[in-house]
Amino acid sequence: MIELQNVCRTFIVGDQEVAALRNIDLSFGAGEYISIMGPSGSGKSTMLNMLGLLDRPSSGTYLLDGGNVTDLDDEQLARVRREKIGFVFQSFHLVPRLTAAQNVELPMILAGIPADERKQRVQVLMRNYGLSDRADHKPDQLSGGQRQRVAIARATVMNPSVLLADEPTGNLDRNTGWEVLKLLEGLLEQGITLVVVTHDAEIGARAQRRIHMLDGRIVSDESIQNDSK
Amino acid sequence: MKFADTLQFASGSLRGSPTRTLLMMLAMSIGVAAVVVLTALGEGARRYVIDQFSSLGTNLVIVLPGHTETAGIGPGMMSGQTPRDITLDDAQALLRSRAIMRIAPLTIGSAAISRGALNREVVVAGSSADMLGIRHMSMAVGSFLPAGDLHDSSSVCVLGNAIKRELFGNEHAVGQSVRLGDRRFRVIGVLAPQGESMGMRTDDLVIIPVAAAHQLFNTSSLFRVLIEAKHRDAIGQAMRDAEAILLERHGGERDVTVITQDAVLQTFDRILGALTMAVGGIAAISLAVAGVLIMNVMLIAVAQRVKEIGLLKALGAPGKQIRHLFFAEAVLLSGIGSLLGLVLGYAGSMIIGQIYPTLPVSPPWWAVLAATFTALGTGVLFSVWPARRAARLDPVAALAGK
Numbered sequence: 001m002i003e004l005q006n007v008c009r010t011f012i013v014g015d016q017e018v019a020a021l022r023n024i025d026l027s028f029g030a031g032e033y034i035s036i037m038g039p040s041g042s043g044k045s046t047m048l049n050m051l052g053l054l055d056r057p058s059s060g061t062y063l064l065d066g067g068n069v070t071d072l073d074d075e076q077l078a079r080v081r082r083e084k085i086g087f088v089f090q091s092f093h094l095v096p097r098l099t100a101a102q103n104v105e106l107p108m109i110l111a112g113i114p115a116d117e118r119k120q121r122v123q124v125l126m127r128n129y130g131l132s133d134r135a136d137h138k139p140d141q142l143s144g145g146q147r148q149r150v151a152i153a154r155a156t157v158m159n160p161s162v163l164l165a166d167e168p169t170g171n172l173d174r175n176t177g178w179e180v181l182k183l184l185e186g187l188l189e190q191g192i193t194l195v196v197v198t199h200d201a202e203i204g205a206r207a208q209r210r211i212h213m214l215d216g217r218i219v220s221d222e223s224i225q226n227d228s229k
Numbered sequence: 230m231k232f233a234d235t236l237q238f239a240s241g242s243l244r245g246s247p248t249r250t251l252l253m254m255l256a257m258s259i260g261v262a263a264v265v266v267l268t269a270l271g272e273g274a275r276r277y278v279i280d281q282f283s284s285l286g287t288n289l290v291i292v293l294p295g296h297t298e299t300a301g302i303g304p305g306m307m308s309g310q311t312p313r314d315i316t317l318d319d320a321q322a323l324l325r326s327r328a329i330m331r332i333a334p335l336t337i338g339s340a341a342i343s344r345g346a347l348n349r350e351v352v353v354a355g356s357s358a359d360m361l362g363i364r365h366m367s368m369a370v371g372s373f374l375p376a377g378d379l380h381d382s383s384s385v386c387v388l389g390n391a392i393k394r395e396l397f398g399n400e401h402a403v404g405q406s407v408r409l410g411d412r413r414f415r416v417i418g419v420l421a422p423q424g425e426s427m428g429m430r431t432d433d434l435v436i437i438p439v440a441a442a443h444q445l446f447n448t449s450s451l452f453r454v455l456i457e458a459k460h461r462d463a464i465g466q467a468m469r470d471a472e473a474i475l476l477e478r479h480g481g482e483r484d485v486t487v488i489t490q491d492a493v494l495q496t497f498d499r500i501l502g503a504l505t506m507a508v509g510g511i512a513a514i515s516l517a518v519a520g521v522l523i524m525n526v527m528l529i530a531v532a533q534r535v536k537e538i539g540l541l542k543a544l545g546a547p548g549k550q551i552r553h554l555f556f557a558e559a560v561l562l563s564g565i566g567s568l569l570g571l572v573l574g575y576a577g578s579m580i581i582g583q584i585y586p587t588l589p590v591s592p593p594w595w596a597v598l599a600a601t602f603t604a605l606g607t608g609v610l611f612s613v614w615p616a617r618r619a620a621r622l623d624p625v626a627a628l629a630g631k
């Protein structure tokens with residue numbers, strides 16, 4: 001369902017060209033659990049932005065659900081992001097002036113979904129994630145784990161096919177981190193494709209498919225068949 | 230994204246930083262209020278002057294003896310040095326013009342008026358029956374000078390309201406007699422109190438038939454002839470006719486001056502209109518300043534909310550939507566700001582109206598519209614750049630807060 005064909009991404013820094021991604025060929029199926037690991041500067045964040053359509057390849061082709069998304073314009077890209085992709089960030093990125101429920105509602109507002117349907121879906125999700133009693137709290141009144149759970153609720157409210165998580169446990173203590181990770185892994189049962197970018201080997205090892213990157217290249221891509229959970 | 234949601238989201242971000250929002254609205258509303266109040270003052274002054282003039286009479290053409298080459302009031306006219314007087318027959322002859330509806334000759338002098346032991350000096354105006362209509366005067370009791378032959382010098386008089394009170398108090402004046410100079414005059418009417426109009430107090434005036442005034446002051450010349458043209462468009466024709474008739478009667482010598490009240494009025498109208506525009510324009514500058522302020526604060530808002538913009542993009546908002554959100558903020562700001570300004574401006578105008586009741590202070594509709602649209606316009610115009618900047622942010626960099 002996701003296929004990168006010979007994708008390169010170069011940045012111009014000063015008068016030098018820096019290659020963040022070099023000739024990446026990669027494909028994921030639906031429902032896969034993938035971790036992308038590598039030291040900082042290895043291109044894993046650029047990879048995630050590329051997968052999330054926040055960045056465009058300098059050359060190469062990106063096929064999403066069989067369609068070429070390389071040549072879409074801003075509005076079409078936004079639509080694909082809205083409908084197919086969910087993001088979970090290391091620093092949560094909740095809007096501070098909005099309540100937890102309003103933060104979860106935000107993608108549906110952008111998609112133009114009617115208000116009563118929005119309320120209903122938010123309520124269901126908040127209950128599922130154990131946040132019902134926190135719905136009217138502002139992000140600064142929530143703990144780190146609660147904030148990340150709100151962020152995951154927001155990322156899944158539009159029922160995306162791909163969830164991209166960038167160091168989702170990076171700002172959390174160990175125990176909360178595991179809880180959040182379990183929550184993300186639970187989504188696999190609904191058939192979502194989960195991509196986790198991390199530099200933590202222990203977290204990366206939980207995925208069935210582990211991709212290691214170095215200097216913009218994929219250096220290893222191993223799939224473990226037997227479940228490690 | 231739905232329109233209502235856009236507005237709600239924008240008002241949410243405005244409420245998110247209340248101090249900033251209030252200050253910007255204040256700037257906007259002060260600008261609008263300034264335009265409203267200042268133009269209301271200018272317009273009030275203009276209408277005050279027009280009211281004063283029209284209380285003199287409408288479609289009025291005035292003939293005065295003497296002629297100066299340049300229009301206006303010259304020294305020759307003031308001293309009355311003129312080769313030939315305007316006579317009653319001259320005045321009568323003016324009625325030959327089709328453009329002239331009616332005329333009132335006017336002779337002014339002063340005489341002692343007395344009733345019993347009471348006596349004082351008054352301004353005496355000799356005129357005719359049509360004076361009442363031409364000068365827009367009205368009677369309190371009795372009747373005005375009788376219509377008829379201008380040469381009829383019957384001894385009747387009409388008293389101004391203040392004179393009547395001084396001489397008669399609360400008694401009935403009509404039917405009684407007063408002494409003017411060495412003649413007895415029968416009071417046939419009293420003018421309604423009128424106050425001052427263009428420097429002449431009709432309340433302190435005594436009006437007698439023009440022929441009687443000529444006898445009283447031993448003269449045969451007129452101070453003015455007041456002409457009322459048939460309608461506004463006939464004023465020019467009335468002027469030309471009056472000049473032609475008097476030119477002919479005075480043996481080809483141009484020795485009178487014909488002026489219209491309209492010309493004077495229009496000059497005042499233009500001057501005060503320009504003044505209103507100028508003052509309003511100066512006030513409008515404060516609106517432009519408010520616009521720049523909005524732009525500045527919007528740019529800061531974009532910088533402060535870079536992460537939020539990046540997030541919105543990641544959640545699937547296209548650049549267009551982000552632009553709309555910032556637009557909506559600007560429109561809300563300037564809209565509510567100008568609404569507040571209108572309220573402030575009208576309140577201010579009313580307060581000024583209370584302090585100076587003679588001034589008809591009310592903001593002209595064009596100024597109110599212009600102020601509102603300028604406010605909205607500057608708000609939107611000055612948010613174009615910040616909104617574009619926000620829409621064009623690179624989502625990756627924005628999420629990282631760069």
